[in-house]
Structures are given as C-alpha cells and as structure tokens.
Amino acid sequence: MKKLFFCLLTCLPVLTIFAQGDDSVIIKAIANEILVNGKAYDNLRYLTKQIGARLSGSSGMVKAEQWGLNTMKQSGADKSWLQECMVPHWVRGGKEELKVTNGAEKNHQLAVAALGNSTGTGPKGITASVIEIKSFEDLEKNKDNVKGKIVFYNYKFNPRFIKTFESYGEAVMYRYMGPAAAAKYGAVGVIVRSMTHSMDNYPHTGSTASGDTIPKIPSMAIGLRDADWLDDQLQKTPVNVFYKTNAHFLPDTIGHSVIGELTGSESPDEIITVGGHLDSWDLAEGAHDDGAGVVQTMEILRTLKAIGYKPKHTIRFVLFANEENGLRGGAKYAEEAKAKNEKHIFALESDAGGFTPRGFSFGGSPEQLKKVQSWIPLLQPYGVYEIEKGGGGADVGPVSQAFGIPAAELIPDTQRYFDYHHARSDVFENVNKRELELGALNMAAFIYLVDKYGL
Amino acid sequence: MKKLFFCLLTCLPVLTIFAQGDDSVIIKAIANEILVNGKAYDNLRYLTKQIGARLSGSSGMVKAEQWGLNTMKQSGADKSWLQECMVPHWVRGGKEELKVTNGAEKNHQLAVAALGNSTGTGPKGITASVIEIKSFEDLEKNKDNVKGKIVFYNYKFNPRFIKTFESYGEAVMYRYMGPAAAAKYGAVGVIVRSMTHSMDNYPHTGSTASGDTIPKIPSMAIGLRDADWLDDQLQKTPVNVFYKTNAHFLPDTIGHSVIGELTGSESPDEIITVGGHLDSWDLAEGAHDDGAGVVQTMEILRTLKAIGYKPKHTIRFVLFANEENGLRGGAKYAEEAKAKNEKHIFALESDAGGFTPRGFSFGGSPEQLKKVQSWIPLLQPYGVYEIEKGGGGADVGPVSQAFGIPAAELIPDTQRYFDYHHARSDVFENVNKRELELGALNMAAFIYLVDKYGL
Numbered sequence: 001m002k003k004l005f006f007c008l009l010t011c012l013p014v015l016t017i018f019a020q021g022d023d024s025v026i027i028k029a030i031a032n033e034i035l036v037n038g039k040a041y042d043n044l045r046y047l048t049k050q051i052g053a054r055l056s057g058s059s060g061m062v063k064a065e066q067w068g069l070n071t072m073k074q075s076g077a078d079k080s081w082l083q084e085c086m087v088p089h090w091v092r093g094g095k096e097e098l099k100v101t102n103g104a105e106k107n108h109q110l111a112v113a114a115l116g117n118s119t120g121t122g123p124k125g126i127t128a129s130v131i132e133i134k135s136f137e138d139l140e141k142n143k144d145n146v147k148g149k150i151v152f153y154n155y156k157f158n159p160r161f162i163k164t165f166e167s168y169g170e171a172v173m174y175r176y177m178g179p180a181a182a183a184k185y186g187a188v189g190v191i192v193r194s195m196t197h198s199m200d201n202y203p204h205t206g207s208t209a210s211g212d213t214i215p216k217i218p219s220m221a222i223g224l225r226d227a228d229w230l231d232d233q234l235q236k237t238p239v240n241v242f243y244k245t246n247a248h249f250l251p252d253t254i255g256h257s258v259i260g261e262l263t264g265s266e267s268p269d270e271i272i273t274v275g276g277h278l279d280s281w282d283l284a285e286g287a288h289d290d291g292a293g294v295v296q297t298m299e300i301l302r303t304l305k306a307i308g309y310k311p312k313h314t315i316r317f318v319l320f321a322n323e324e325n326g327l328r329g330g331a332k333y334a335e336e337a338k339a340k341n342e343k344h345i346f347a348l349e350s351d352a353g354g355f356t357p358r359g360f361s362f363g364g365s366p367e368q369l370k371k372v373q374s375w376i377p378l379l380q381p382y383g384v385y386e387i388e389k390g391g392g393g394a395d396v397g398p399v400s401q402a403f404g405i406p407a408a409e410l411i412p413d414t415q416r417y418f419d420y421h422h423a424r425s426d427v428f429e430n431v432n433k434r435e436l437e438l439g440a441l442n443m444a445a446f447i448y449l450v451d452k453y454g455l
Numbered sequence: 456m457k458k459l460f461f462c463l464l465t466c467l468p469v470l471t472i473f474a475q476g477d478d479s480v481i482i483k484a485i486a487n488e489i490l491v492n493g494k495a496y497d498n499l500r501y502l503t504k505q506i507g508a509r510l511s512g513s514s515g516m517v518k519a520e521q522w523g524l525n526t527m528k529q530s531g532a533d534k535s536w537l538q539e540c541m542v543p544h545w546v547r548g549g550k551e552e553l554k555v556t557n558g559a560e561k562n563h564q565l566a567v568a569a570l571g572n573s574t575g576t577g578p579k580g581i582t583a584s585v586i587e588i589k590s591f592e593d594l595e596k597n598k599d600n601v602k603g604k605i606v607f608y609n610y611k612f613n614p615r616f617i618k619t620f621e622s623y624g625e626a627v628m629y630r631y632m633g634p635a636a637a638a639k640y641g642a643v644g645v646i647v648r649s650m651t652h653s654m655d656n657y658p659h660t661g662s663t664a665s666g667d668t669i670p671k672i673p674s675m676a677i678g679l680r681d682a683d684w685l686d687d688q689l690q691k692t693p694v695n696v697f698y699k700t701n702a703h704f705l706p707d708t709i710g711h712s713v714i715g716e717l718t719g720s721e722s723p724d725e726i727i728t729v730g731g732h733l734d735s736w737d738l739a740e741g742a743h744d745d746g747a748g749v750v751q752t753m754e755i756l757r758t759l760k761a762i763g764y765k766p767k768h769t770i771r772f773v774l775f776a777n778e779e780n781g782l783r784g785g786a787k788y789a790e791e792a793k794a795k796n797e798k799h800i801f802a803l804e805s806d807a808g809g810f811t812p813r814g815f816s817f818g819g820s821p822e823q824l825k826k827v828q829s830w831i832p833l834l835q836p837y838g839v840y841e842i843e844k845g846g847g848g849a850d851v852g853p854v855s856q857a858f859g860i861p862a863a864e865l866i867p868d869t870q871r872y873f874d875y876h877h878a879r880s881d882v883f884e885n886v887n888k889r890e891l892e893l894g895a896l897n898m899a900a901f902i903y904l905v906d907k908y909g910l
Contacts, residue, residue, distance in 0.1 A: 197889060
C-alpha cells in the first residue's frame with residue numbers, strides 16, 4: 001500500500017498536465033519568443049566584448065552597471081534603478097610570478113593567478129622551498145614541517161563525481177580555507193591546484209577566506225599542467241621558488257546592483273525576484289560566470305513583455321553586485337527589502353553557467369517541492385527533467401533567509417562549467433547561443449508558474 | 456482505473472531499482488573506470504589530429520582502418536578483423552567557386568562546399584542567374600522560371616524545435632532531394648543554405664541523392680552569413696554568378712569496417728553489436744561525426760575488460776565503413792551476418808556526437824521498450840533520463856532489419872551538434888572530454904543491462 005501511495009504521488013506530474021493546457025501554450029509562446037527573437041546572446045556579446053572583466057571596484061564594474069541599467073530599460077522594465085552598496089576593492093596589483101630558483105629547472109616559470117581577496121608578498125617577493133600537501137589530514141601530519149615554506153595544495157578535482165559541482169565542493173576548501181590553515185603552522189605562502197578538469201593550464205582564481213581574525217599569507221592558483229609538473233619535480237628533488245604577488249585591498253568603494261521591475265497586476269506588493277550577478281573576476285570576460293545569468297534575467301523580462309504577459313505579482317529582475325568576493329549586493333538587497341517592510345514570496349537565480357539546462361535546485365518545504373515538481377511535465381519538452389531539493393544560489397540566499405521564502409537555482413549541465421570557471425577562458429566564444437536561451441526559457445517558464453500558482 | 460493502471464506502469468522504474476543493487480555497483484565500476492582511466496579522449500585526439508578526414512576511398516580511410524584495428528586489439532578484443540566492402544569514391548576534385556558576375560557586387564566570393572555525391576560543372580564552370588526558392592511549394596510555383604538558372608534553396612533551420620534533429624529532419628530534404636527536384640525543371644545548378652544554427656559561415660556538406668535514375672546537376676552548400684547576404688542581394692537586384700565544382704565519382708574502391716569481439720561466456724552464438732562509423736566528410740576531422748562514436752565503441756570494450764566483466768553474449772564492436780555517402784559498411788555487416796547464419800539479438804549505435812548524454816532512442820516492441828525504460832533509474836545518475844521510442848542510427852539499421860531485432864542509439868544533448876556537423880569546425884577542440892566519456896559510460900551500462908537481462 002505504501003508503494004502504491006508513493007506511486008500515486010510520483011504520478012501526479014503525469015496527471016496534472018492534462019489540466020495545464022493553457023500553461024503549455026504560454027510556455028510555448030515564451031520558448032518561441034526566446035528562440036526566434038532572443039536578445040540574450042547579443043547582450044552577452046556586448047557585456048563580455050565591450051565591457052569585459054568587471055570585478056568590484058574596477059572601471060569595468062561601473063561600465064557594467066550603466067549598461068545593465070540601460071539594457072534593463074530597453075528590455076521593458078516598468079521601473080528600473082541602481083541600488084547602492086559598499087563593495088570591497090581587491091586588486092591583483094601588477095605582475096605575479098612563480099619561478100624555480102634551484103636545480104636543473106632553475107628559472108622555470110609557472111603560470112599563476114593570485115587568489116581573490118588574498119594578500120601579496122609586496123614587490124620584492126619571497127624565496128622559499130615548496131612542500132606538497134595532498135589534503136588537510138596530510139597538513140596535520142606535516143604541521144611541523146611547513147614553517148617558513150610555501151605550501152602546495154595538490155588536491156585533485158575528483159573525476160568520479162558526475163555533477164562537477166560535487167568535485168568543486170570538495171576541492172574548493174583548499175582554496176578557501178587552505179591559506180589560513182597553512183598560515184597557522186607558519187607557512188609563508190600557498191600554491192593551490194586549480195579546481196578544474198581542464199588540462200589547458202589556465203590558473204583558476206576565486207575567493208580565499210579573508211577577515212580580521214583569519215591569518216593571512218599570500219596565495220595563488222596554478223593550472224593543472226603546472227601542478228602535475230611541480231608534483232613531478234617534488235618527487236625527484238627539493239624545489240625552491242621565487243614567489244611574488246602584489247595583491248592587496250584598497251578601501252571599500254561604491255558599487256550598485258541593477259534592479260528592474262514588472263509591477264504586479266493583482267498583488268503588486270508581493271515580490272518574486274530573479275537574478276544573476278553582474279561582477280566577474282578580473283582575469284576573464286565572465287561569460288558563463290555570470291554574464292549568462294545577467295542576460296538570462298533581462299531576457300525573461302523582455303520575453304514576458306513581448307508575449308504580453310501581465311504578472312499577478314511584482315517581478316524584480318536583479319543584477320547583483322559583488323557576488324564573487326563579498327556578496328554585498330545580495331546582502332544589501334535583503335537588508336533594504338526588510339527595512340522597507342516589503343513582502344517577498346520567491347527568488348530564483350542563475351549562476352551555474354549558460355549551459356544546456358537539466359533542472360532546478362529548490363529550497364522550500366516538502367509540500368512546496370512537490371508542487372514545483374508537479375510542473376516538470378511542462379518543462380521536460382525544454383530539457384528540464386528534475387527539480388531537486390537544494391536551494392538558490394549565493395545572491396538570493398540573504399533574501400530567502402530574511403523572509404523565510406523558498407529560493408531556487410537553474411541547474412544547467414555541469415560538465416564544462418569548471419573548464420572556464422574563474423579563468424581566462426571564461427569568454428563569450430565558449431557560450432552556445434541556444435544553450436543560453438534554453439536556460440532563459442526554462443527560468444521564464446518557472447517564474448510564470450510561480451506567478452500563476454504561487455508556492 | 457485506467458489512469459491508475461497507467462500510473463502503475465509508469466512507476467515500475469521506481470520500484471525495480473530496489474532489485475538492482477548489483478547493477479548499480481557494476482555500473483558505478485564502469486563509470487569510474489571510464490572517468491578515471493578513460494582512453495576515449497586520447498584515442499579521439501589521435502584519430503582527428505594524426506589521421507584527420509577519412510572519406511571513403513581517401514588515404515585517410517586506409518589509415519583510419521589500420522589505426523582502428525590496432526586500437527581494437529589494444530582495447531582488449533578477443534578477436535578483431537577487417538570486414539571488406541566496396542565503397543563509393545567521391546572526390547571534391549579541387550577548387551570550388553561561387554562568385555557574383557554582375558552589378559555592384561561583381562567578383563564578390565562566397566564560401567562554398569560541393570554536396571557529397573554531387574556532380575561537378577567541370578573545370579570551366581558555368582555562369583547563370585540565381586533564383587531563390589524558399590520551399591518545395593515555392594519551387595512548384597516557380598517551376599516555369601528555373602530553367603537554365605541556379606536554384607538557391609534558402610530554407611531556414613527552424614529555431615523553434617528544441618531538439619535540433621527535428622530542425623535537421625525538415626531542412627535536410629533540400630540538400631538531399633533539392634538538386635533532383637530543381638533538375639527536373641531544368642535548373643543547371645543548386646546552392647543550399649546550410650543546415651545549422653551557427654552563424655560562423657562554414658558551409659556544411661553532406662550527401663545529396665545520387666543514382667542512375669536521379670537527375671543530376673551540380674550542387675553546393677553555403678554558410679548562413681553568405682545565405683543571408685545572397686538573399687539580401689536578391690531582394691534588390693538580379694544576381695548572376697560564376698559557379699564551379701569539380702566534384703565527381705571515381706570507380707568504387709575497397710574499404711573496410713573494423714570489427715572487434717568479446718566472446719560470450721554463456722551464449723557465444725548470440726551477438727550484441729555496438730558501433731559508430733569510421734568515415735567522415737573530407738572537409739573536417741570528423742570529431743563529433745563520428746569520431747566520438749568510434750572511440751566510445753572501443754572504450755566500452757576496454758572498460759568491460761578492465762573491470763573484469765565476462766559478457767554472457769558475444770559483443771561485437773564495429774567501426775562501420777562509409778556511413779556518410781553510401782552505408783556500404785552497415786549493409787555488408789548485415790549481409791555477411793545473414794550469409795553466415797549468425798544469431799543477432801540487439802544493436803546499439805552512437806552517431807549523434809560526443810555531447811553530454813540525455814537518453815537513448817529505442818526501436819523494439821512496446822514490451823521491450825517498457826523493459827529498457829525500467830532501467831532508467833540506473834542510468835539517471837549518469838545523465839540519462841529518457842528512453843524514447845525510435846530506433847538505432849543508420850549503420851545498425853541493416854542488421855536490425857535483417858534479423859528483426861531491436862536497435863538503439865545514444866541521444867546526447869543536441870544543441871551544438873549542427874554547429875559542427877559536416878563542416879570544417881567538426882574538430883577535436885570542440886569535443887569535451889567528460890561529455891564524450893559520459894556517453895561511453897551510459898552506452899556501456901546499456902550494453903551490460905541488455906547482456907544481463909536480455910530484451
């Protein structure tokens with residue numbers, strides 16, 4: 001009987017579709033608008049090629065904000081504005097260097113990128129010997145051997161996980177917590193193997209932990225070919241290196257999230273948020289991370305207007321500031337919403353790349369999850385077949401927590417994401433137009449269904 | 456009641472997983488072997504970069520056959536051999552040209568590629584005016600206006616279809632039947648808009664109908680930018696062109712399919728076939744079409760050996776000759792199997808690119824379809840969530856028909872396939888290692904399940 005009951009529940013998606021004829025038609029209209037008249041790809045070309053990198057505090061950030069506001073208006077927002085927030089201003093600060101200083105490979109250079117929010121060595125650099133550490137357990141075993149040395153975390157991105165975010169979740173701890181952990185035992189610098197499957201040797205940057213109570217030492221990433229090379233050298237001989245990064249913080253500066261709004265026709269006070277983040281790392285065009293989410297967000301707005309859909313609730317389209325190294329935009333958005341006593345009901349994010357969609361991650365009650373899963377038959381023709389328990393991305397976290405509301409995130413196919421993530425290779429050319437569009441159309445459909453049926 | 460019955464059937468996949476614990480473990484072993492120790496990507500690099508294009512009759516074909524036989528042995532085949540078949544020997548025959556000869560755009564050149572199996576103009580070329588035709592209905596309306604002209608089929612690849620093979624199925628008729636249809640009304644040449652969404656302007660070749668009873672005129676493809684340009688010109692002014700292709704057939708020559716075998720432990724006389732095609736068009740490396748299928752086929756063999764799996768049935772791994780412009784390898788394989796009175800039970804193909812897998816297409820009875828669909832929960836962790844009614848690809852068609860057995864094909868995500876299909880851009884760099892591997896592992900799992908449970 002239990003099995004039969006379970007069966008009835010899992011069959012609901014199949015049965016409810018017959019009641020959703022209108023929904024199929026509207027979602028088809030959304031799909032056709034995006035696939036035939038889509039602007040997301042052209043917008044992404046402009047953002048990546050005309051503006052490019054846009055780390056918080058950079059001139060690219062300012063240009064991106066202005067472009068975002070203009071594009072939000074062109075996309076048909078009823079209202080649009082900039083939401084100010086103070087953002088950290090971390091800079092790479094010029095030439096970085098990692099060079100062998102002893103033995104047969106003397107003067108051999110490795111390609112490096114300082115980790116975001118890391119501290120630098122100053123212009124003189126340091127010279128020290130390298131110790132390879134395979135894991136945090138390995139660090140504990142070697143805690144008496146790292147003093148005065150540069151710790152090389154060579155934790156490999158695990159190929160056994162099918163969804164690469166699981167490999168990332170495991171490996172990123174060495175980037176995020178590794179420097180502080182090594183500093184505790186007296187290390188003078190850190191080298192981290194990049195979190196990627198890609199053998200193209202680009203170093204992948206990304207935030208490392210920072211803050212007043214966290215011990216700081218210079219830290220940088222190297223690509224996989226260099227990591228394997230260094231590992232190989234260290235099997236044979238001690239390796240000393242000249243190690244230099246000029247990374248440092250400037251004072252916090254003013255940044256902005258860009259917000260557009262379609263005002264609700266029935267419950268204008270109830271707000272649905274959809275967004276991506278406008279900032280990117282300094283090394284790349286930020287095409288997948290998160291140019292894709294940015295242009296998808298505005299494409300949903302453009303499309304709902306284009307097909308003449310009048311949302312019942314107010315829909316906010318947000319290009320968040322400073323996701324990469326501070327999350328100040330997401331925090332400010334929630335803070336201001338609370339201060340204004342707004343009523344928020346749902347938030348959706350796209351920050352996993354412009355790849356072909358597979359599903360959504362959803363954080364809500366079991367009943368709410370069941371409800372959104374009942375919509376899968378409507379999305380499956382467009383490539384979405386699973387809505388898994390999870391949550392939204394980083395930017396919608398604060399608003400979700402502040403209001404205790406469900407948040408969700410688009411889950412595209414993950415195989416290529418970490419090939420480009422936080423590296424120079426995250427460029428427009430690596431985004432496929434239709435994959436980007438299919439993400440936008442599934443998000444638009446999801447927003448439409450939440451607007452129509454609630455949660 | 457009917458709905459409940461339907462419900463019970465659709466729930467079977469959920470229920471049967473509990474009986475398949477061993478299967479999960481074996482499929483996980485397959486997955487780990489491929490993702491950690493995989494050779495498919497390196498093999499593909501060799502095939503595309505060291506051998507490259509390998510159209511039937513070319514020197515590349517001969518090199519590919521030798522490489523295939525060696526790699527089949529290295530992958531662990533119990534037996535391996537070449538299966539001879541006569542193959543067509545069509546050649547492009549040197550420089551192709553399409554150039555405007557009148558008006559303000561005189562001498563403007565378009566990038567062209569003669570269609571496979573097409574006839575040429577000879578070295579002197581032809582000069583004629585161009586008439587644009589939007590569809591076969593349009594051709595009928597204009598049948599009195601095409602005599603002596605070059606017909607430009609400008610049928611657009613439909614962006615509304617989510618699965619791009621549907622756009623292809625519709626548009627490819629103009630490449631395949633268009634030249635013969637235009638010849639019937641006295642056209643002297645054909646230009647076809649390429650079947651792609653990609654705006655990179657590469658012309659996409661591919662077979663056009665040929666045979667003694669089919670009227671033949673020279674025919675070539677142009678890329679999308681050139682097609683839009685030509686359309687634009689024709690709105691404004693008559694366009695005359697110089698049109699030259701040297702395409703022609705040489706006498707049929709000897710080609711080979713490459714076959715490897717794992718001999719069955721319980722029913723060695725019952726044969727399961729898995730394969731892809733070894734030939735490619737002359738313009739490209741044939742990385743997705745069908746280098747991917749070739750290396751996936753041998754990866755399944757290598758993996759089953761590596762994990763120590765002893766198949767009950769004999770499994771044949773086949774790199775088919777001449778899929779692109781003749782299908783002689785597939786036909787010969789079936790013919791010889793019949794002549795030898797072999798017993799075949801199932802055939803699986805990969806010929807839709809090395810992209811992230813989404814499902815399988817399966818041609819069999821409703822009961823057989825239901826049975827293979829009950830395996831979906833075992834494959835879903837690896838990205839396969841649908842097994843749709845359909846059939847195998849072109850190469851396994853003949854053996855499926857000859858023996859009346861089910862055939863299946865891997866269905867990868869289709870968004871990028873026609874960006875590269877039959878064009879110069881179908882190169883190794885456009886294949887992602889893990890997407891290729893995920894295809895191989897789902898195919899290996901499918902073969903394992905058919906071997907274990909039958910159909």
